[in-house]
Amino acid sequence: MDEHKINMLSDKIVKGTISEQEMEEFNEWYSTYENLEQNVTTDKNQEALAERLFKNIITEANLPVSKPRSIKIWPRIAVAASFALVFGMSIFYYTAKQADQTRQIADLNNIKPGGNGALLTLANGRTIRLDAATKGELANEAGVRITKTKDGQILYEVGEITSAKDKINTLSTAKGETYTITLPDHTKVYLNSASSLSYPASFATLKERKVELTGEAYFEVFKDSAHPFIVRTADQEIKVLGTHFNVNSYKEDGNTKTTLIEGSVKIGFSSRTNETEAIIKPGEQAYIKANKIYVDQVNAEDAIAWKNGYFRFNNETLEQAMNKIARWYNVTIEYKDPTIKNRNVYGSLSRFSNIGVVLNLLELTEALKFEIEGNKIIVLKK
Structure with missing residues (x-):
């Protein structure tokens, strides 16, 4: 086999692209290199080639194998033996590396970003998978018509004035889902992933428009000075009349953070044992820590980036x-x-x-x- 062919095969070994037939051909070349002991002083070209290939394999494969010290005593035997060992290791290394890279790429491609989806649970226990539901009317309870719009949002339309304070609906998203809903009072809510929002099917006859949130949501509250809008989380109670704000109440993130975009918001404790309150202004963020309410100046755009994609x-x-x-x-x-x-x-x-x-x-x-x-x-x- 000429030097060009040997170099080509060694390069394929390094890259992990050598075929089984080519590997057999390369091994056959080694099998003709068995009488090394008798040619220690005569076959300098073959020795130089073997050493050069050895160094290339080590460098390209980045393998922790050093040139054998015994090479001075039996130059070609040591080089050939070590060379064969390196080739074996390089084949294993690159085959494993290629397989691992292929698997990693496949795994990356299988992980998709989230999209529009949620589960609506009605007061009677009926559940509706919203991403699978067709547009139009989904339900009608207590005089409230629930529809899915053509752009995939949920809309509550109140017909006759009726009380539905005991008819609680829950909109919930799983990981990788987000959804937008317009509540009976015309408040618009953007619900982030792994979150849930519970609310009455109608706010009619209620003094307060109270909802409960786990996870994260962005609220565009419809202004109604006679009926405060209240968002309750595990530790905060947020009271507004009409404004835009974001609430992050993921348990794994440590504490609830309320960020105001416009208007004003009053922050208090969900627990009635602490009557402390704080009013925040646009660009401020409130959170509770060690039984105290803290207010920081922040970049509000950071808090609502998720809502804007x-x-x-x-x-x-x-x-x-x-x-x-x-x-x-x-x-x-x-x-x-x-x-x-x-x-x-x-x-x-x-x-x-x-x-x-x-x-x-x-x-x-x-x-x-x-x-x-x-x-x-x-x-x-x-």
């Missing part, structure tokens, strides 16, 4: 960023080193990006990397 990681921890990713792409997160969770990350991009693009952005902001196993993202230090 973006991820905005602005001076938040890696764990908070990964929580957003987990909820939207419906994946689980594993940290090999939990200490990395509290590192700050930054960046902004579309929520409809391939998850690989999102992870690459985070890799640029911190000394970390990711591995994908099925529906799980593993976070590692570089």
